[in-house]
Amino acid sequence: MPETTSNTNEHALLRRMLRIRRIEEALAKRYAEQEMRCPMHLCIGQEATAVGVTAALKKDDHVFSGHRAHGHYLAKGGDLTRMIAELYGRVTGCCEGRGGSMHLIDQAAGFMGSTPIVGGTVPVAVGAAWASTLRNEGRVIALFFGDGCFEEGVLHESMNFAALHQLPILFVCENNDYAVYTALGDRQPQRPIHGIAAAHGLQTSNLDGNDVRAVQTAAAEATQRARSGEGPQFLELHTWRWREHCGPDIDDQLGYRSPEAQAAWLARCPIQREQEHLRGQKLLTETELHNMERNIQQEIDIAFDTAISAPLPPVENMHRHLHAQ
Amino acid sequence: MPSKSSLKAEQTTNSREQSGAEALNDALALCLERDPSTLLIGEGVPDPMGIFGTTTGLRDRFGAERVLDMPLSENGLTGICIGAAISGLRPIMVHQRIDFALLAMDQLVNNAAKWRYMFAGQASVPLVVRCIVGRGWGQGPQHAQSLQSLFAHIPGLKVVMPVFPDDAKGMLCAAVADDDPVIFIEHRWIHPVRGEVPDGYFETPLGKARVRREGRHITIAAFSFMTIEALHAARALANLGIEAEVIDMRSVSPLDVPTVLRSVAKTGHLLVADTGHQSFGVAGELISRVVRQGFDHLTAAPVSVTLPDLPCPTSHVWAAHYYPTAVDIAEQALRQCGISIGEAEHRELEKLLPTTPPDIPNPDYRGPF
Numbered sequence A: 001m002p003e004t005t006s007n008t009n010e011h012a013l014l015r016r017m018l019r020i021r022r023i024e025e026a027l028a029k030r031y032a033e034q035e036m037r038c039p040m041h042l043c044i045g046q047e048a049t050a051v052g053v054t055a056a057l058k059k060d061d062h063v064f065s066g067h068r069a070h071g072h073y074l075a076k077g078g079d080l081t082r083m084i085a086e087l088y089g090r091v092t093g094c095c096e097g098r099g100g101s102m103h104l105i106d107q108a109a110g111f112m113g114s115t116p117i118v119g120g121t122v123p124v125a126v127g128a129a130w131a132s133t134l135r136n137e138g139r140v141i142a143l144f145f146g147d148g149c150f151e152e153g154v155l156h157e158s159m160n161f162a163a164l165h166q167l168p169i170l171f172v173c174e175n176n177d178y179a180v181y182t183a184l185g186d187r188q189p190q191r192p193i194h195g196i197a198a199a200h201g202l203q204t205s206n207l208d209g210n211d212v213r214a215v216q217t218a219a220a221e222a223t224q225r226a227r228s229g230e231g232p233q234f235l236e237l238h239t240w241r242w243r244e245h246c247g248p249d250i251d252d253q254l255g256y257r258s259p260e261a262q263a264a265w266l267a268r269c270p271i272q273r274e275q276e277h278l279r280g281q282k283l284l285t286e287t288e289l290h291n292m293e294r295n296i297q298q299e300i301d302i303a304f305d306t307a308i309s310a311p312l313p314p315v316e317n318m319h320r321h322l323h324a325q
Numbered sequence B: 001m002p003s004k005s006s007l008k009a010e011q012t013t014n015s016r017e018q019s020g021a022e023a024l025n026d027a028l029a030l031c032l033e034r035d036p037s038t039l040l041i042g043e044g045v046p047d048p049m050g051i052f053g054t055t056t057g058l059r060d061r062f063g064a065e066r067v068l069d070m071p072l073s074e075n076g077l078t079g080i081c082i083g084a085a086i087s088g089l090r091p092i093m094v095h096q097r098i099d100f101a102l103l104a105m106d107q108l109v110n111n112a113a114k115w116r117y118m119f120a121g122q123a124s125v126p127l128v129v130r131c132i133v134g135r136g137w138g139q140g141p142q143h144a145q146s147l148q149s150l151f152a153h154i155p156g157l158k159v160v161m162p163v164f165p166d167d168a169k170g171m172l173c174a175a176v177a178d179d180d181p182v183i184f185i186e187h188r189w190i191h192p193v194r195g196e197v198p199d200g201y202f203e204t205p206l207g208k209a210r211v212r213r214e215g216r217h218i219t220i221a222a223f224s225f226m227t228i229e230a231l232h233a234a235r236a237l238a239n240l241g242i243e244a245e246v247i248d249m250r251s252v253s254p255l256d257v258p259t260v261l262r263s264v265a266k267t268g269h270l271l272v273a274d275t276g277h278q279s280f281g282v283a284g285e286l287i288s289r290v291v292r293q294g295f296d297h298l299t300a301a302p303v304s305v306t307l308p309d310l311p312c313p314t315s316h317v318w319a320a321h322y323y324p325t326a327v328d329i330a331e332q333a334l335r336q337c338g339i340s341i342g343e344a345e346h347r348e349l350e351k352l353l354p355t356t357p358p359d360i361p362n363p364d365y366r367g368p369f
């Protein structure tokens, strides 16, 4: 069956999530070869936030992210081969090998940068929204960050300024209940994160981040409001990281998360749920799913081959790009 | 809890072999045990990884009130710890990367460093900030910086960088006992370094360098992990007839210039090796002081071996070119001593080439950090 059949609009959300999942599973598998020599934070289990939000954006809208950025980069249309090449430290990587997994960029796709200092890109994204307003570009900025980032002072300074100037930005908080091994309850008092954003004067939504359709709908409404001058928007999306904080493996044997919570969240797999939704609507056949998987696998195989066969950066390149010219 | 005086009197004649991480863990336990006003706080302190093993088990022993995690709020929490410190507590903060301490620069520079001075000595800030320097496995531009010169530039901050486990333990105890703020910088690669460590509580004075190897031809003054590289280099140099004196500086501020001057008076040659960048750095500062105070001792212009003036690039190909090693030190030392690199020198230098990839600390290492 041709690719177009499994990429109809009804299938688009499923396909994008499945693609991110399979890409990250491939990264996890090949990480053991010790050829991707950089820290790597996988978003397996959290694909719906990236896909749902970016599905509500236009191509010209911009996205910023942090350390766990593969999904955001890919969902916004970031080049897959250049991302894999970056993880392998190749000269064809999106940062020419300077960044690795924690530093991604594809400006042509509107993915403007991700960096691993928690909160680092938050004010930068607000600055981009400010520029969009001052330059009358009609562009909306989407900024992804975690529940841990909500504790950084700079986030609150940034929300304050964004609200003051009614800037066109979506603050997207992926609340997966943990920062590394530390539970939200050990870091923040009992009160909703989105409530604080509302107190800063942002319009907020609070929803299941593993329901891709709900995320897309909420993001579409928020984007619409931001674009029409109603100011900054805040989405709190509840989700769950399946793998270890950093690296390819599962780390639940360490005992920092309850097995019940883990099981409950695994049962709420965003991809499984979207498949069930489509099947229930008679919009997805086994053949279509099979073809989707096969197409994705082919793309991944080619991307890895291309990325790995590219050269490592020449030594002297280390000195480039410190200043203009 | 034993009384302060009984612990002070405790003899430290026995010793054992330990890793740097184990020695730091012991030091923290002893400080927490000795003084109930001591607190240990940082992102990940009580978690299963225990800050690379340096805080493992401490919450169980000393309780959740004194050994605790913190929100991702580096600047706010630094200020909160300063407030606790001027109010009778002795907080020890930990940052898993020194890069995260950059978020706390306002509190460290404007408050911690100046509180005593600007209030005419009426209050003090007994705060220790442990900062770990990342290296290897593609830590990259924002997770591998070595920022000692930035902190050392600020009057009022003490900045120390132990290398060997005995110093890590004794200097951490001294830092906690110190009534002023101390930035305690641990290179990630000193955690696995093993050595003999005296048992029990003891303090190693801050601001004192330690001669790790004696020699009469050249002085190699090294900071942090570069001390290990310098000792490797010294062994190769010895095979070529050059006796290098290796000084582990241990402390950046105060800077122990007298120990270096004494050595240079003997050798006439100075090489300074630092883990930081070249420009406006610690190596340049030490050289400048030696030149100003000991110009007559020098028979050649001093040299330095440092990082280049570039952010740390991630790709592993660059690790060998970004990080200077024993080879660079030995090569520069030979030049300094006026020896041209011939065949014998080449052979010795080649033997120094690292046998493990330069982006990992040891051959058994499996990524990621």
Ligand SMILES: Cc1ncc(C[n+]2csc(CCOP(=O)(O)OP(=O)(O)O)c2C)c(N)n1
Binding pocket: A067, A068, A116, A117, A118, A119, A145, A146, A147, A148, A149, A150, A176, A178, A179, A180, A241, A245, B043, B072, B074, B100, B103
């Ligand atoms: C300023 C700063 N502090 C600490 C860290 C170390 N760190 C990296 S990711 C992380 C947890 C982030 O948690 P969250 O924002 O919830 O994102 P998640 O990892 O759950 O996606 C921490 C503490 C950092 N990179 N930067």
Ligand SMILES: [Mg+2]
Binding pocket: A146, A147, A148, A174, A175, A176, A177, A178, A179, A180
């Ligand atoms: Mg989180």
